[in-house]
Amino acid sequence: MQRIGVFVCHCGTNIAGTVDVKKVVEMAAHEPGVVHAEDYAYMCSEAGQEKIHKAIKEKKLTGLVVCSCSPRMHETTFRNAAEKAGLNPYMVEIANIREHCSWIHKDMEEATEKAVILMRAAVAKVNLDAPLKPGESKVTKRALVIGGGIAGIQTALDIAEAGYPVDIVEKTPSIGGRMSQLDKTFPTLDCSSCILTPKMGEVNAHPLINIYTYSEVESVAGFVGDFTVEIRKKARSVDMNKCTGCGLCQEKCPSKKSLSEFNRGLSTRSAIYTPFAQAVPNVPVIDRDACIKFKTGKCGICSKVCQAGAIDYDQKDEIITEKYGAIVVATGFDMIKLDRYDEYAYSQSKDVITSLELERIMNAAGPTGGHLERLSDGKAPKEIVFIQCVGSRCADDRGKSYCSKICCMYTAKHAMLIRDKYPDTNVTVFYIDVRTPGKNFDEFYRRAVEDYGVNYIKGQVGKVIPQPNGKLLVQGADLIDSKQILKEADMVVLAAAIEPNEGVRKIATMLTASIDTNNFLTEAHAKLRPVESPTAGIFLSGVCQGPKDIPETVSQAGAAAVKAIGLLAKDKLLTNPCTAHSDELLCNGCSQCANVCPYGAITYEDKEVNDHGIRETRRIAVVNDALCQGCGACTVTCPSGAMDLQGFSNRQILAEVDAICR
Amino acid sequence: MSIEKNEEFRPKIVAFCCNWCSYAGADLAGSSRMSYSADVKIIRVPCSCRVNPMFILRAFERGADGVIMCGCHPGDCHYTSGNFYARRRMTLLFSMLDYIGVENGRTRVEWVSAAEGAKFSQTMHEFVDKITSLGKNVRLEDLRCRN
């Protein structure tokens, strides 16, 4: 028989406000095995843990039930407290009477009744707990960063600076991400590439950083400390070691009609290309869909002009297999597609553009050489209308429910830059709210209004109608003066919502990292563990976790690096001891369990067993503790009931069911 | 025969929630104060694939009026494939239960991610309403188990 202590936490008034904690203590005393029950204001505090310690020692407790917040919050705290007092940490169960009870129920009687039942279920479970001992696993001291935007670059640099090797896997031919497409950046208006290019150079030159561009993660196996990842290095058709980056091939390539991804389709590029001049690595790729040699077998000009002999039409995709201890996801974002926002005439007029397209137009290396001009007729616009929140903060499912966070600020930036460079161009911004929380952000916005005379109108635009004279008629509302507004504009810029990059769901599935309905990766705890995924060993960096600007991205990238370093610095990790085990006497070696185990943890051995005096050799399932992750799939599959899961055994779960249905 | 309608009927509902998604979703419902009926009691399991049909039968035998199993969305299982097994097992089990008189409305599978607190609370609302309308489970209850 166990000697169980029940500890009921008030959590200030969080629990005690709705649950009669004294009653729970009183009821606990009647439960089988319970020899001690008490309540305290904050069980997790030093003083609370001291009480637990004292009770374990004085009452010689063999098991604990803590009725408190979610086990996802403080299970570890209480396990550690138990261990300090000499009790096996796995002899602790938590009854979640906060998140699952006091916080969602208002009626005291009802909530107390439920808390008592949850306590009973936990007591029933502890009664069947057995001491468990975690195993150990090694840590591969190498990190993988998926995505080479500013987030991935910063995380990689920080990890490498701490002395650990890092690989970056970037999907496109160059690292740099969205930031490389921006012209100037708020709130200081420094030029984006001037601050990004040195960082790109730094990662490229860092002896501990290895960059795989034009590559994607193909598969991920293993677990924290010991991931095995397959990386597909797509065929570049150019030998990275030979190419000198002279650019002659790009100049001579006759196939020049492909739309430039980098310029958002506003200009063209050759079939062999680097996305932009400062690309890292400065080695082109051949777009095989556009290349004449690949399409017709003729041409081959690039190979002829290349002095270094770097062109290799026969190059194949290469699969690289590497082991990592930690993985950081930094896959960033894209702008939403605007096909559902036809009222803004984005698909009808070349002069309705997105903010990211405007960044390219304003950039000296962009499609217009940095001249602000209408894409339809090349004329300088005199009247520009910006529409904010296109697809953000959207109540229906056309757009996104969230605020994209960066658009208010970049629109103020765009407005200011235009007024600065083209003082005779009028700029009007339609907004729902202007949101400027951030250091020097509101000052920045006010400069746009006060010093640069940008005309801000609170209200939404209902329709943009292209006119026969080439102008755009903007129909909007001014909510403050409550009047309709009709404005003829030469150019309309849509601050479209941002969303996680496509493909992130696939990555999340491979990593078994959780992801929300908007495809942003979920953090382990929204407040306290914002850069960790709930899946151990996976960290989050940049916009893949939620909208953010560059300063915030960089801070988060550093934080993710620190968490990854903290993991890589360990020599060994303790493994979860809640693993499966098969009962030698019950197992009939049928092989069903091995078929469902996702980790290949089950093998079969011929073992000599003594079944009621009969000695014989039988084929028996054996679980490798180091590989088993404790999902329990095998336990349910086993037709002979031989397989059971420690810490979540059949008997324990049945006891919980019984306690709840009592 | 008409079944007497008892206004005071409070269903007993057992919810199996996987540790990684649904249990966390229930935690989020809690921290966002999205209420649902106190008749729902949650049992934490590592993965929905840990839910043995035996547990569900036992719950009905012990007088549960409804059993719901929640897991990560298909494809998002923490253990890659656990919820696919669970889905198949439950489909079979539920149709068998229906056959022996435990109506399909008394059993449910729902995928709730860690970010879907609202969905968790909404699902529990619906399920409790459904069970309340179905009334007491008498089909499998083992009267010897009654207190």
Ligand SMILES: Cc1cc2nc3c(=O)[nH]c(=O)nc-3n(C[C@H](O)[C@H](O)[C@H](O)COP(=O)(O)OP(=O)(O)OC[C@H]3O[C@@H](n4cnc5c(N)ncnc54)[C@H](O)[C@@H]3O)c2cc1C
């Ligand atoms: C119009 C506009 C203007 C802006 N102006 C400013 C500004 O002035 N100031 C400011 O602070 N912020 C600004 N921002 C925000 C800024 O762009 C972001 O904060 C920043 O780029 C986020 O960096 P990131 O690395 O998280 O994502 P990204 O820059 O999107 O980088 C992600 C990288 O991951 C790669 N990737 C994606 N999927 C995969 C995959 N499956 N496998 C491998 N690689 C993958 C992508 O190719 C990309 O290189 C602006 C944004 C926009 C849209």
Ligand code: SF4
């Ligand atoms: S072979 Fe292809 S990439 Fe090379 S020059 Fe010809 S079209 Fe361009």
Ligand code: SF4
């Ligand atoms: S519990 Fe899961 S991981 Fe462990 S042996 Fe069984 S099926 Fe494999």
